[in-house]
Amino acid sequence: MFKTKTKLIKNNKVYSRPAVGLVILLFGFILLLASMGLAISVGAAQINFPTVWNSILNYDPSREADRIIMSLRLPRELGAAIVGAAFAVSGAIMQGMTRNPLADPGLLGLNAGASLALACVFAFNTGADYFTVMLISFIGAGIGAGMVFELGSMSRGGLSPIRITLAGAAVSALLSSLGEGIALYFKLSQDLAFWTAGGVSGTNWAQLKLIVPVVIVGILIAVMFSRQLTILSFGEEVARGLGQRTLLTKVVLMTVVLILAGAAVSLVGAIAFVGLMVPHIVRFLVGTDYRWIIPCSAMFGSVLMVLADTFARTVNAPYETPVGAVVAMIGVPFFLYLARKGGRKLS
């Protein structure tokens, strides 16, 4: 084996940015705690911070504030946080894998597939328990993504970013209209409209018990594979040359995306833009290394969803504004900004 004649050059510089990344991560965590605190305290019944803190630590069901917090607001905000993390991480993975700055589970057929599957569940089996709903939503997400990838890779030259985006738009349109058709025919458009608009209002502890572990495991696998994702983002040829088992890596990462997006959609419906926006904001802060992008995306995705949900239920109280609409309100200008910037290469 060849030994390089290393000429030692004095150098203490590190080659990734752990210091910056850690600060951002810590900052994100504090921001998340603060926004959760804010989210729990505001609403129809204003509850001040000390009470919030006290009722989480010493829950007393005889107090009304405690009941509101523990049965309504805390699960709701936990749900928002976990869903935000799931969307943001799956968006980051998709962007790295497809090398497409506009990739987002919503734009790649995942959300539409899951929604269609849910429409079918509501239409044919109204009594399905939450576990079944979640499972079906995974399968729907898988079918949606599978169609996009199949359609995108049919022609020679394989999966180019532009093809994936076009195929994603086509498949999403098809699956959403099918879903709406089913909803109209079975007269459940109201249920489904509420679902697709997105909302965490009904989140309960039973759902969280199922979904939180699933999302956490998904994010942990994503973190474990984040270095592989960075290498994959250099392009398939470079990755294979470096000795990466690219097919295995892609299958694992795609599975993680399905799990995260499927779980998130099953809880709140298809919320676009979180998965698109958050990784870009994070990339701006910590650079292009997915070892930092993934955990930071999880953190900031949570913050964004918690704040968006808080805004959604307070801006026009006592009515709930769909949280999907709130996110889209922030998301559309951002999307335009990205398109203007050229949506160029990224990794």
Place this chain on the structure above:
Amino acid sequence: MSRLYAEQLHIAYGERDIVKDLNISIPDGKITTIIGPNGCGKSTVLKTLSRILNPKSGSVYLDGKAVSKESTKKIAQKMAILPQSPDSPEGLTVGELVSYGRFPYQKGFGKLTKRDFEVIDWALHVTGVSEFKDRPVDALSGGQRQRVWIAMALAQETDIILLDEPTTYLDLSHQLEVLELLHQLNRDEKRTIVMVIHDLNHAARFAHHMVAMKDGSILKEGTAEEVMTRSVLRNVFHIDAEIGVDPRTRKPVCLTYDLIKNVQLVENLA
């Protein structure tokens, strides 16, 4: 027997056959250049040698073992590949990118060891990009960027380096800079270098071994003097070339050339 060779390669994209029944052996410790017209399959062969593409049939062997059977990470410790003009990721610094060349040696989360840092610094130094270490790759010029990618391949510490058109899109002096660097790596450290290259004179100037391909097969291989001849170039490129000797390097050069069709056309007109 060479360390890297391939037997009876049959390579196809879908239904379309690109290469049929090709045998190639890469001389150890030498610079090999592959020339040929667009679409002749030279890049395809290079990609197959580096296991980026899988052949439909036939095998590539490295140190006597079929590359398809060995661990891809082990191979990445022996053989590096620089694909044609890879996209540079936005925002990644030169040092970060080159550090990923250590991937084949890493396990788990890939904390860089003291030795990794030494190799990375050496690779940055020898390619002359140390001063850009903390700059984003996408802020560099084309020539600098190409040297950064070569530095990443060097950080893999492999005996064999394959490069697909490493000088494309570079200006005259940057082209020579990259080729001189590869020449130096071969001369001083006996690394085996294989590259696909369009410029015939560069190919002849730096090659110990030249391979001329056409329509998916090897038409002629040997020294530059053997391959850079009128008849070979007529067959391969369909050109009528005037071959001379470079007064500085004593290597064959193509001084000027005409398309053979045009020659006939001119003759017909006359």
